[in-house]
Amino acid sequence: MARRDYSSDVAMREAMAAVLRKGRSILNLKAFVEESLGVDAWNRLLAAQPQTDRSVLVSVQPDCWYDMEIHARINRAICDVLYDGNLAAAESLGRFSAERDMFVMCRRIMKFMSTSLIFQLMNVYWRQDESCGLWHTRLVGHDLVATLSGWRVADSVLCRRILGYIRRTLELCGVALDLECAEHDECCALGDRSCVFRFRWQHQSEPALVSEYADKFSRVPELDSLFRSIVDIAHVRLSFPYVETWVQSGSSGELTSYQSFGVKRSGIVHSYLLQIGNNRMGRLDVEAHDDSRLDVLGDMIPWLAQMLHDALLSSEQTTTLRSFHLRLRLAQRAWKLTLRETDILELLLRGLTNEAIAKRLGLSISTIEQYVTRILDKSDTRNRSTLCWVFWIEL
Incomplete structure (x- = not known):
């Protein structure tokens, strides 16, 4: 069976012998196709895949590991079936994935880092979703050179996607790139020992950098x-x-x-x-x-x-929010709530119904009702109104 869950340490060590990637990457592909071409396009793409691949692709989980061959086939199928063999679509896929992976607040923080520090983090990010491969980065003049070694995958489409992903990540982190100078001049798919990606950044004067940082701090x-x-x-x-x-x-x-x-x-x-x-x-x-x-x-x-x-x-809104979360942590300790119970307590206090909480957390309504009963018991309250009073007034 193609799908594998390597959540335990022993299973992970066994998985390292193969090349694997997290399902999050496939879900990014699905979102890209559906947002660009519509839901029907993704369904049409699935129908064109082998039965063994279809059975995996219809039930992908973001944190499970999947064979890299499936990733490679679906990436190539998107270029061939939906974009008439245009490999530029692979780079667009990479840019789209970078935007989904780097949420807004993470981008803000990383914009204050130096370029070298961003590159130091590349291996950390990579190993979240890849079972092998090691990045080595260096600065050569105005060129940012990133070398991926030990990645036993030779597929030009995947490499184009990586090119787009890194390029967009650097842009989101505030690196001013020369858009005409992004190259993938060495590739395992072409017989080279490593994949090498080169990017050129635009020179900024010191006053311009100071002004840019001041603007970022103002947000x-x-x-x-x-x-x-x-x-x-x-x-x-x-x-x-x-x-x-x-x-x-x-x-x-x-x-x-x-x-x-x-x-x-x-x-x-x-x-x-x-x-x-x-x-x-x-x-x-x-x-x-x-x-x-x-x-x-x-x-x-x-x-x-x-x-x-x-x-x-x-603003005062921030002060109120800070008070709310401080009280939430206090309630967790005072009432000995589990992490799941604390999550549900927060949603209860925000006014969500059991049905809305169940939908948001992907649980059944009966399960949510059981959690609510436990929260009321642990807080020694009879209903939601009393719970809110105790939380804000007596806690």
């Missing part, structure tokens, strides 16, 4: 989205097993835990203060088993501190 992010972005980079992208964010609470200046993700193990917890001058606004704690990614995170701290400062000075 104040909303607090909750900012912390989600920090956690996404630290926990998901940089693979720290435990991440906890803290924010200043009240006039005393004490820091209160805002969000935590993962489970503390036996590693060393490193703390980074988010402050400007003597103004301590928050803290980021990460657990690391080695120091390989701490330098990357450390380079980001000054930018994150500035963005947190701006977020805390924003």
Whole structure:
């Protein structure tokens, strides 16, 4: 069977012998076709595939691993069947996937990074969805040179898609590229040992860069989205097993835990203060088993501190939102709620019905009703109205 789920460590080690890619890539293809050509185009494409591929493609899961051959065949089929063999469609696919993968807040943070730091993160991003392959990057004059080695795939269509993906990622990160100078001059599909991608950026004067950064800083992010972005980079992208964010609470200046993700193990917890001058606004704690990614995170701290400062000075709506999430974390601890129960509590407090919650989380209504009953029991309340009163007034 083509579909494989390698969620356990043992299965993952076995999978490394083959070339695999996460299903998220296939779902990006589906979204690209449906948004560009309509749902009928995707159905027409599926009908033209072998039965073994169709049985996999109709039930793809984003975090499951799939044989690279299926990815290669569906990429090529899109170019051949829907775009009359035009390989430029593969690059458009890559650009589309980059825009879907890099949500808005992540783009904002990465725009404050240097180009070299963005390239340091390339391997981190790559290993989220690929079972093999290693990126080596270097700057040669005004050329950004990225070499992909150890990727046992020789397919020109996939390489064109990667070219488009990297190109769009760099653009979203604020790198000013010369659009006429993006090349893939060495390729495994042509017999070369590695795939090499070259990009040329446009020179900007120092005053222009200062003006650009000032403009970016003026776009104040909303607090909750900012912390989600920090956690996404630290926990998901940089693979720290435990991440906890803290924010200043009240006039005393004490820091209160805002969000935590993962489970503390036996590693060393490193703390980074988010402050400007003597103004301590928050803290980021990460657990690391080695120091390989701490330098990357450390380079980001000054930018994150500035963005947190701006977020805390924003509107009353932000203050209310901050209070809501602080109370939500307090309720989770006081009532000993599970992560799923906390998610459902948040949706309850936002006024969603059981039916709406079930649809959003992909669960049955009866399951949601069971969760709501548990939340009411743990909070010692009889109904939603009492729950809201206790949450906002008595907690």
